[in-house]
Structures are given as structure tokens and as C-alpha cells.
Amino acid sequence: MATVLPEGTANNTAERTFDSLNPATDEVVGTYPITTPAEVDAAVARAHDAARFWDELGFAGRAQRLRKWKSIITRRLPELCALVRAETGKPEGDAQLEIVLAIEHIEWAAKHAKKILGPQRRSPGLLLANNAASVEYHPLGVVGAIGPWNYPVYTPLGSITYALAAGNAVVFKPSEHTPGVGKWLVDTFAEAVPEQPVLQLITGFGETGAALAASDVDKIAFTGSAATGKKVMATAAQRLTPVVIEGGGKDAVLVDADADLDAAADATVWGACANAGQTCAGVERAYVHEKVYDDFVAKVVEKVGTVRGGSDMDAQYGPMTMRSQIDVIRRHVEDALERGGKAVYGGLDSIGERTVQPIVLVDVPEDAAAVREETFGPTVTIAKVRDMDEAVARANASTYGLGSAVFTRGKGVDIARRLRTGATSINAPLSFAGIASLPFGGHGDSGFGRIHGPEGLREFARPKAIARQRFSPPLSLTSFSRTKATEKLVARMMRVLHGRSR
Numbered sequence: 001m002a003t004v005l006p007e008g009t010a011n012n013t014a015e016r017t018f019d020s021l022n023p024a025t026d027e028v029v030g031t032y033p034i035t036t037p038a039e040v041d042a043a044v045a046r047a048h049d050a051a052r053f054w055d056e057l058g059f060a061g062r063a064q065r066l067r068k069w070k071s072i073i074t075r076r077l078p079e080l081c082a083l084v085r086a087e088t089g090k091p092e093g094d095a096q097l098e099i100v101l102a103i104e105h106i107e108w109a110a111k112h113a114k115k116i117l118g119p120q121r122r123s124p125g126l127l128l129a130n131n132a133a134s135v136e137y138h139p140l141g142v143v144g145a146i147g148p149w150n151y152p153v154y155t156p157l158g159s160i161t162y163a164l165a166a167g168n169a170v171v172f173k174p175s176e177h178t179p180g181v182g183k184w185l186v187d188t189f190a191e192a193v194p195e196q197p198v199l200q201l202i203t204g205f206g207e208t209g210a211a212l213a214a215s216d217v218d219k220i221a222f223t224g225s226a227a228t229g230k231k232v233m234a235t236a237a238q239r240l241t242p243v244v245i246e247g248g249g250k251d252a253v254l255v256d257a258d259a260d261l262d263a264a265a266d267a268t269v270w271g272a273c274a275n276a277g278q279t280c281a282g283v284e285r286a287y288v289h290e291k292v293y294d295d296f297v298a299k300v301v302e303k304v305g306t307v308r309g310g311s312d313m314d315a316q317y318g319p320m321t322m323r324s325q326i327d328v329i330r331r332h333v334e335d336a337l338e339r340g341g342k343a344v345y346g347g348l349d350s351i352g353e354r355t356v357q358p359i360v361l362v363d364v365p366e367d368a369a370a371v372r373e374e375t376f377g378p379t380v381t382i383a384k385v386r387d388m389d390e391a392v393a394r395a396n397a398s399t400y401g402l403g404s405a406v407f408t409r410g411k412g413v414d415i416a417r418r419l420r421t422g423a424t425s426i427n428a429p430l431s432f433a434g435i436a437s438l439p440f441g442g443h444g445d446s447g448f449g450r451i452h453g454p455e456g457l458r459e460f461a462r463p464k465a466i467a468r469q470r471f472s473p474p475l476s477l478t479s480f481s482r483t484k485a486t487e488k489l490v491a492r493m494m495r496v497l498h499g500r501s502r
Contacts, residue, residue, distance in 0.1 A: 018204070020179050023089040023321050024311035024354065032179040035202040037211035043171050043200045044215045047142040050196035051169035055139050059114035062165060066110040069192040070103055073185075080184060084152060087178045089311060089318030090275055098154035101434050105157060108436035109165035109457065116454045117166060117461055124467070126497070127477065127490075132468045137461035139167030140218035146209050146232065147182065148223045149175035149321055150278040157185070158440065158451040159221035159244070160199065163460040169198045173212055177321055179203045210235055217241060219460065223280075224248075225374075226399075226445035244449030244459055246441060248374045249402030252285040252395040253429075254415060256388055256408035257292055260427070264407035265299035267429035271405070272380035273307050273358050276317045278325070280446075281403035281423070281430055284375055286382040287391035293384040300360055300382065301345045309355045309378060317378065319354040329356055329377035332370040336361050336381070339368050366394060374400065388415055396420045402442035405429055422446065 016034040021027065035043070054062065073080065077099060084095035117137035124133040143163040147156030152174060160170050174182025186201040193199070202208055213220055213235040219242050222232045226247035236243050253271065255264045271283030288296045309317045320326050330351050337343065341364035350357035359379040364370050370381050385391045388408075392415060395404060404421040405428070406412045412426035422442040423432035432438050439455035441447060450456055475486050 018176060020087055020177065022086050023177075023319050023323070029083075029086045030180045030183075032183070032203040034204040035173075035208045035211075037207065037214075040171070040202055040208060040211040040215055043197075043202055044142055044144070044212075044217055046197050047169040047171050047200060048216070050198045051139065051141050051167075053196040054164075054169055054193075054198045055167045059118065062167065063110040063113065065193050066106055066161070066165060069189050070106040070110070072188045072191055073099065073106075074103055076188070080153065080181070083180055083184055084178075085318075087180050088149065088152065088321045090321075091313075091315065091318060094275055094317070095153075098151050102154045102157040102161070104434070105154075105436045105452065106161050109161045112437075112454070113165040113457055116457050126493075127475075128467070128473075130469055130471050130473045132470055134466050134468075136464050136466070137166070137458060138464050140460055140462055141168060142217045143168045143170050143460055144212040144215065144217035144220045145170055145172045146212065146220065146222045146224065147172065147174045147178075148280075149177035150275060150280070152178035152181040153185065155223050155246075155280075156182070158456070159223075159460075160185075162451060162456040163219075163221065164199065166457050166460040168218070168460055169196075169200075171200045171202060171212060171215075171217065173202045173204070173209050176203070176205050213241070214238060219243065221451070221460075222246070222447075226447070229447055244441070244451065245447030246280065246402075246449075246451070247445055247447035248280050248376075248400065249282075249421075249442060249446050250284050250372070250374050250398050250400040251281055251403045251405070251421070252287060252391075252398075252419075253283050253405040253407065254388060254391045254395060254419075255286065255288040255292065255296055256391075256406075256411065256415070257289040258409040259289075259292065259407035260409070261292055261296050261299055263427060265296060265303050267405060267407070268300055268380060268382075269303045269307060269358070271429045273304065273309075273317055273378040276309055276320055276356065277378035278321060278376055279430075281433060283380055283405065283429065285371060285395070286380060287385045287394050288382060289388070289391070290384050290386060293382075297344060297360075297362060297382055300380075304345050304358045304360055307358055309357055311355070320356060320377070323354070325376055326351060326353075326356060328373075329359075329375055329379060332368075332373065332375045332377075333359060333361070333379065336364045336368050336370040339365050341365070341368065341370070341381070366397070372398070391415075392418045399445040400442065401444045402446035403430065403432065422450075 020029040081092045081095040119136040122133040124131040189199045223246040229245040229247040346359035364381045416424035425431040439450035439453040441450040
């Protein structure tokens, strides 16, 4: 059995519980049970029963319940913001940002599910013109969602909301670092849907997540590291359970010679440092045209000088949620400096016991860990390039392919199309993540499948094709009574319709 989300420390009591800790103070935020594999299976069994109830509500009934849930979250926004801050350490303003984006996604999915997943007519073609053709999308049944800790509301709801709107029940395992947020979301959903356990919570460490991946769910939605995503896939493969994986990123921003440098520098600093750099689609690399490189670096250094991490109310971002990530950041920075890179802002002294202050590195070799591996901290490498062709080539030379950004006045769409990432924003940071109608996901080590948008709804549904004969065909092709004359007539028709090259 694969190990899923192994981080954390259990409280070895007879009840098998673990504590959620405030990363700024190590204060216990809450104590939660470690759900056993048997209890996971029981939750999934309940979910299958609940899924039938949820499906029978239809699109309108589900939309009404989702909007009721959305209203509860909105009215109790300060309460959820405080809980997110307590478990992740991020400022409440950042917590509010991810929550309001999640609220927008709930509304979008509720509003558009029927249009996207309802019956749609298709052309039957000439040979089968006597048929009416249609396709519709049915719920998968039960979706298992394994969520991350860095955006404990926005990211898991990107799967959960769309799975629910598509008619599925969901069993949700939040990160062991943010179980309180997960419980809050499940409890408030139960207020909107009290009849059946349509959305259930399971909590724990690797054993619990592995049990969910191995259970009788109809799909797994996972967000986390690429390495853990592979383990989830291996476990799910035992039942041929499909998966959608969001496995992190090493996203780049490309800055052309004609770019608005102030805007590009501001986006780079925000993309690198927001949420302490703990953003899968955050900025970790910058490739800048040589004509504006020096000015850009100077503007980044100036802007990053106003940004400070900490646990006080005035800090722009919080401490590292997962303490072990500090060792990764230190290793990347040490490697970069040892290999000739320079810290133009911050450095090894910026790495504290709980909080990492911003670090800006230049002249870092492309094969250094700080360029190749996901750092997941408030750091960014900046490299000089001859032109955007070189910038695109360097940006694409990565095992990741999640998001990207381009700053230019004239060639943004052309450059964006050449970047091998799931999404690109032009002259703005991460705007694609906030637009509910756009799909989100990547390729390579960033995973596969999509959440959000029409693609996100279809990700959690199975297409059903229906062909209905309206009248007897003039030419019987699918019968042993078919004649040689019919075959010759069909061959002649095909030559007329398709035999000519154009």
C-alpha cells in the first residue's frame, strides 16, 4: 500500500489522535482522530448510498444546496479566515483571498453544471442520418479528494465543488496540517445538506490517505508533490481507479524588452513571496531580456525590500507551514551560491527557524537545484536571456508544466502558446487561477487532468452516448440482410463525398 502525505506527528494515545499545530507558535489548534482503513471503507460505503440521493436531486436541486453552502461560508468568512491563519500561519487577508476565490468557484459550478453536463445533441452523420444522436454526462459516484495544506480551502474545493456539482458524493482527506479547515468545510456543508453524508471527512496521515486511494471510490483527486502523486496512482491502479493529479510546479515569468517593468517586477515579487512562496503556481524563475535585465533586477530588489515575513499582524506573509520545507530552501540556496550564483537580496541569513525572508538569486546555473527542483519558499532566480526564444526554451526545459506568466506589450499570446504549461497569464500574475471558467492543471511532474471550468466538471463525470433510431434506414448497413447492391451504392457515395483531395 502506498504512503500518502507522510508528514506530521501522531499523538500515540489509545484513541489514535493527532494534533494540528499553529506553525507560528506550536500551539495546539485542535485534536483529530486518525481514521483507520476500515473506517475509510465504511465512509466510502456511506458515500455510495449518499451519492444516489445527491444524484436524484438533479442539477437544480444540487445548485440550490451548493448556493446555500456558499452563503454559509460567506456569512462566516471571518471565522474561516481565522482558522486558516491558525493552521497555516498565513495572514488573514491571504486567507480571505483564497476563500473568496473558492466561493466564486462554487457559484460558477452550480450555475453552469446543467449546461455543460446536460444532454447535448450531436450530428449523426450522413450514413446514420435516420438516428438522433446525443451525449450526456453522468456522475462517477464517489470521489476521494486528498487536499494540500498550502491553500486548504481554495485548492481542495477546486475538486470537491466540481465533483459535487457533477452529482458525486465526496470523501475528503485534508492535509494533516489543516484538518480543522477540512472539518469546518464538511460541517458547514452538512448544514446545507443535512439529509445524507454527501461530503464526509476523514483525517490522518499516510495510512489514511493510502486507504482512500485503495478504497472503492470511483476517482481520486490529489494535490501534493509529484512523488506522492505517483504513489497515489500506483495504489489506485490496483482497482483501475482513475486519478486527477496536481503535483506542483516550477513556474517561470518571462519579461520581454518592451514589458512594463514595474508591473513585471511587482508580479514577480508577489508570485515568489505570497503565502511564503508556498504556491504551486507561484513564481520561482524569471527569464528577462538582456536589454532590460539590469533595470528589472533593480526594481525587484527595490520592491522585495518592502516585503517581510513573520507571524505578527503587519507581516505580508507568514511562517513556513511545514518546518521541513526550510531545509529544502536552505539546500537550494546553498547549492546556488556554491555554484556561482549571487544573492542580490537576502541569502542564507534570511532563513530562520520558522520564517524565511525573501531571497533573490541571479547567475544561477540552469542545472542547479534552485532552478530545477520545486523550492516552495519565498525565493526566485532571475536569469538574463538574449530574446524570448531563449526564454521560452529555458522555461520549457523543466520536468514541471503547471503555470507561467509573460510580460510584454505586443507578443504575449504568441509567447504564451509556446510555453508548455497548463496555463499562462499575460501582464498579470496567476490571473488564470481566479477565473472560474478556465481549466487548471498541468503536465509532466505537475500532473494531469483538470479542475475548474467546463473541463473540471467533465473531469468528474462519465460521458454517455445515446443513438436513437427515428425511422428505418433507406440503406440497411448493420444487418445480415445487407445486399451487394447496397454495398456498391455506399462505396459510390463515399467516392463522391470523400474521394477528392482538396
